[in-house]
Amino acid sequence: MDREEKDDILEKIMIEYGNELVRLAFSYVKDAETAKDMVQNTFIKCYQNLDSFRFDAQIKTWLYRITINECKDYLKSWHYKMVQVKSLINVTTKSILPSTEKTVIDKYDNEEIKDTIFSLPKVYREVVYLYYYESLNSEEIAKVLDISVNTVKTRLRRAKKRLESMIKEAELNGR
Incomplete structure (x- = not known):
């Protein structure tokens, strides 16, 4: 070439x-x-x-x-x-006081969800990102991350459970 x-x-x-x-x-x-x-x-x-x-x-x-x-x-x-x-x-x-910018950002659900996703452990965060934000299927994610398709599916399932509990906890805490 x-x-x-x-x-x-x-x-x-x-x-x-x-x-x-x-x-x-x-x-x-x-x-x-x-x-x-x-x-x-x-x-x-x-x-x-x-x-x-x-x-x-x-x-x-x-x-x-x-x-x-x-x-x-x-x-x-x-x-x-x-x-x-x-x-x-x-x-x-x-200072411990939250900035105005942070206060405004915290009001938006999208930002809160993004923060919640970023707080996941890396192994879950990367499959969630590739699946939901980049629209890759399980086979493509497996190739990209060099892991098995079953591992991708397991990580996605576990990530969803963690996200669900984290979001419920945030709602209970008044966020």
Whole structure:
């Protein structure tokens, strides 16, 4: 494959999957700019390895896999851990009073549900995100995460139960 072909393919891939991949990365790193960086790294790796892609699998699942791996690597990195420590220090040193922005955001059910989903353990959060927000089926999720279809179904079922109990608890607490 010559350079021009690779450039054309990459451009099409970026247009078609860019926004989806940013949303996927955001579900892991919870920061818009970092998510964009992760997707940029994904596209770089995609371009570098396009010659070796056999097109046996769907390119979408391949891109999801690269993005998830990028995010997982980032979350294990020293840089991320230091950012988390600094953030924790900043939060604990600030005033306890909730910000106006937070108060407004808390009024919207969508935001509360998103927060509830983000509070799930990673193994549940990733299947919920891929299933409900990216509309992948169980088989596609299994390929992306490199787990069995039954594991995907089990995690989805357990995530739904956890979400249900978390939402009921929030309603009881007057949220």
